[in-house]
Amino acid sequence: MNARQFLLAAAALALPQHPPSAPAVPAPAPRALVTIDNFSFKAPAITIAAGTRVTWTNRDDIPHTITADGIPPAYHSHPLDTGEQFSMVFDKAGTFRYYCSLHPKMRGTVTVQ
């Protein structure tokens, strides 16, 4: 699934559903935020429940990416310019390591329970 598909999937999850026999609106997907400041992911390691939507925001004046470890990477954001965001929903349990493909010393981990 590429980044656009992730975003579409996240958007679909957020749509309110009103079947006649079930008036209750499903709870929105849980969310987690990671910022990029001074060439670092903050927080560099987060632990989330399966189904959580993680959003990264670049607050540096230099572009960064969210790129999964591994060849080829399982996911890869577009280069995030200043103020831009990238979101992804993590459905499966496990530990997912990522880095910035421009500045590979920048590393982060998402642990999904």
Place this chain on the structure above:
Amino acid sequence: MDENGCGSRREILQCMAWVGAGVVWTVAGGVPTGALIGSAAAATAGGGLRFMQISDSHIGFAHAPNMDTPATLTAAVQAVRAEPGAALLLHTGDISHLSRADQFDTADQIIRGAGLTTHYVPGEHDLLEDNGRTFYDRFTPNAANGWYSFDQDGVHFVALNNVYDLKPGGMGNLGPDQLAWLNKDLAHRPASQPIVVFAHVPLWTVYAEWGWGTDDAAQALALLRRFGSVTILNGHIHQVMQKVEGQVAFHTARSTAFPQPAPGTAASPGPIKDVPPGQLRSLLGTTSVKQIRGQHQLAIVDQVLT
């Protein structure tokens, strides 16, 4: 100069004091000598092959301290143009900020104004789209992976790409394919031939914590060790740094866009945003390497850039 830097013509002139117009190289007796373009040393440098180096234009960057990177690149190119007798121009990468076609267009148009054959290597900011194809097709059309070599007036120039296929946690990267190519490229050359290597990220470890180095550079340097005169030109760190190791001289050029902090002096290697007008000149505190061939061996002398 206002806090945003280099917008007006007057501000550009001030900013050029620290963004660095570029470096003029003169090869005499097989030994390249560097001097800041426009400096007295550049004006008086003697015959032989002369060539220029500019770096890190970052067209598309528009934040403090430089809201107008095309203007500062234009000023740098004008300075290159004013240097007499140059045979060619090297650009050591990060032409663009985000690898966008319009950013490459702008840079290309400006750099053509130098009126010199220009040889490029990519920076990591140039390979962000389409696995770098946008860059390679345009700037290294005869080198699909961005590495190549050529000869000019007896000097062998080697362009290396150390910003592709970067590994998590790593620094710059040459990779086995490029090292095998380099071995073949150098194998039949006499040790007396002067070699100039240019690549974006420094080929020596300036500061590992910020990724300012190349993981497998030692393998490339081993191939270069037998040559009597090796000069390695890099960019990436937006400041002049030099180091001499045996017969190998390393040099990093300034950016034409914005300065970055000295290693470990800031929370991150991001742009120096608050450049007070009164301190611009203090950022000119740069040095150059001058190599002089002695009677029996290569002598290397440090020289302050003026």
